[in-house]
Amino acid sequence: MPEFAAREVLTGWGRTAPTAADVLRPYSARQAAEALAAGSPRGTIARGLGRAYGDAAQNAGGVVIDCTGIDALGPIEAAGVVTVGGGLSLDTLARAAVAAGWFLPVTPGTRHITVGGAIAADVHGKNHHVDGSFSRHVVSLRLALADGEVSTLTPEGADAPLFWATVGGMGLTGVVVEATIRLTPAETRYMLVDTERARDLDDLMARMSEGDARYRYTVAWVDLVTRGAAMGRGVLTRGDHAPLAAVAAEARESARDYAPRALLPAAPPLPAPLISRLSARAFNELWFRKAPAARSAELQSIEAFFYPLDGVDRWNTVYGSRGFLQWQCVIPFGAERVLRQVIEAIVDAPVPATLAVLKRFGEASVAPLSFPLPGWTLAVDFPAVRGAAFTAFLDALDLQVAEAGGRLYLAKDSRMRPELLPVMYPRIEEWRAARDAADPQHRLTSDLDRRLGLARPHLRQESP
């Protein structure tokens, strides 16, 4: 064990299922590779900014490589191509990119993730239906392998199977120490946003089906607390980057001064959760009411449009010591009936859904473990309430999703049953073959890997 290792108790963003690991903080690709080569009897996994909701970046009793020190930022070339360290945050990258007239090709709902994490989870954003997931914009990456070798991988090169196993591979192929990414042009730090309120689920889905194609970025917040006629009402926000011409003349000089800040400091950890059905209902009512019934071409900042929750530092603490989870599924187009059943079930769930987001995905990536597929994705936050009623409820939702040909997002998962993994990810054996070729001794592992039997299935697998 290297001397600078310190045993730390880690959780994901949901603050559930803590485990302890020896955390190493390398500051270069070479140090990361050395840490991998040194190994640990209980394996190694990379960790970025800890935004995966569950246990993807934990490795109980083993080594966790905190990659945030591998944060080099190369020059942005004329074509918008940039080479960065795997531990660089999307936040830092975006600041440099916007100043130079570019933006992230894909961003999730938080800017506090690393480039390596974005690749390992193959993250998606509001532009998935147009631009696909993060991996589509990766020109090449350098992966530190289990044996300490560093390999350069490209989507079409000789090592393409390992490239695509790394994309969405939840860190189980190695540590992404560097990536070359193609940015997307953006003239300003502003967005032009259209907002619409939808009165119920049918209205919301109809508006999304009909109008999404006209926009680069789309997302809908959906109210999954209110029952009755207004069930599934929502607020649809859609837009694109604002051209310089859309910005008032006096603001044009500072139109690329992108410097987002958290408006509120960290919420203090609360012993008792603030979340109840009552507070969830009040919150959802407020969110719906504050949105305009319809407003078009509103100038919004990038941070207001993409990262509303980043306005509060460490907002995850409002759920109290028991933590919370996010359940995110995708249900293929054509199975809208199942989506409706799932939403109806959540409205009557034993635990209130605090926040829910609905979005239409476009084409899937070719990566075997990548989450998005053409269909509807629904992401719902729940407090992590213990007990049989809630676990049985979520297990039943999983089954409905799996039967419809859908799946759960591994970067969010913290509780699904391992039996459903091969049903939801039918290409898992293809992924395992590519992974095993790079790490035959299974030296890369995580709590997620152990819990679900990702790399090696559990010996006992019952049929679902």
Added chain:
Amino acid sequence: MTDALGRPRSVLVLGGGSEIALATVRLLVDRGAREVTLLGRHPEAMLGAAEPLRAAGAEVSVARFDAADPDDSVRAIGEAFRAHGDFDVVLLAFGVLGDQARYEEDPELAAHDTAVNVAGTVASGLAVARALRAQGHGVLVVLSSVAGQRPRRSNFVYGAAKAAVDAFACGLDEALRGSGARVMTVRPGFVHTRMTAGLPAAPFSQSAEQVAVAIVAGLDAGVSIVWAPPALRWLFLVLRHLPQAVFRRLRG
């Protein structure tokens, strides 16, 4: 691994004949635990107990374990972790109740049973703690007893042992802070089991299943100490401070 909603996958029982432990395992299997290892003095008897667990979907293995022999119990625990891999929950459930009157006539027997209850718990508890610390997660559940809260004329040899077990378990929990693992100490009142058959039931008596429900609730809540039934916590707050002359006259 235990998931975000507190569902463990694997359980190890030390004292696999314990009705409280088996009832607890049953609840955990019903929640989705799939791998159960039972260690105890009578493997044949445990095979019978394994059947309903298997029927409920668990893979059960059984091995011999004698808490009276610390060397052998440490070896058996090490072997269980080697053979199986991680355990998410370990139940330390062995113990001898014994007969107070007989102890007073047979000091050697009292010493032997106390060695099982105390030295056995210390040996097994430390062996399990070492394994949990190495794996970086897991809960050790130690079955203490309210008998250790204040000695009584009718069972003070057992009570003395449980007082030691309780102090050991609470201290071990402190020792494991920051390791990812923890200890949960369970203090049941009178429980109707084979161990207590024929004894007069004390107030607040309960079934093994009721204690199991309290244990699982404690695992869910993440607490360090579980009283079963929960009301005993407040009762003993009073009982511990009663003058001896008053305490002596209480029934049970």
